[in-house]
């Protein structure tokens with residue numbers, strides 16, 4: 214049984230159909246890179262998986278529970294699936310530690326002392342155990358994104374969805390964030406990443422999903438997808454990004 218299962222997913226904004234029947238199964242512990250041209254529907258696919266966007270047709274389940282816009286379903290989904298965005302979205306008036314503590318305290322009702330212990334643990338996991346009391350403006354972009362990853366981890370999710378999480382960073386800060394994600398992958402976290410980092414996709418991911426015009430156009434292990442693209446669309450895309 215796949216951890217995340219997507220069947221015949223269709224999503225439109227007004228008359229613009231952005232996802233045109235997406236099928237995808239993600240197993241527990243799998244690391245998936247979602248690649249494709251701008252506008253091919255990558256972000257929309259992730260946002261549908263996390264209940265941030267409603268969809269018109271098809272079915273998404275996480276651990277067999279349907280992803281819908283129903284409040285109860287959404288609350289249970291938030292406990293199981295975390296999402297990290299291009300923008301870090303930290304509260305500027307709260308320390309790194311407090312940013313991390315907030316999620317379990319507000320969503321799960323975790324007591325303050327327990328939330329603090331969780332925050333210390335997850336900040337250590339992203340290499341920021343020294344930065345509990347630092348405010349976002351005192352941190353680099355890479356460090357802020359690592360706090361955002363820690364905040365997602367504080368919910369003890371079954372899967373993490375990452376939407377271009379290094380795209381807002383200066384090039385020299387990209388690697389420290391990717392290293393953290395690589396560590397999570399090695400620890401068995403289920404990950405779906407929309408990314409432009411082809412080397413990361415090749416080195417770390419189990420499978421690569423190439424989106425084109427709102428559909429999964431090619432899918433397979435990176436060794437196959439990058440070395441032997443079957444369609445001209447993927448050949449052209451790889452020619453542009455590599």
Ligand SMILES: Nc1ncnc2c1ncn2[C@@H]1O[C@H](COP(=O)(O)OP(=O)(O)OP(=O)(O)O)[C@@H](O)[C@H]1O
Nearest residue numbers: 226229231249250251252253254255256257258407
């Ligand atoms: N909230 C929205 N309202 C209307 N149209 C939207 C909305 N979000 C996305 N779209 C449209 O959906 C299409 C797919 O967008 P999406 O962001 O999923 O693509 P993408 O592959 O992630 O692209 P990028 O790499 O540029 O982020 C685009 O045509 C976009 O304009």
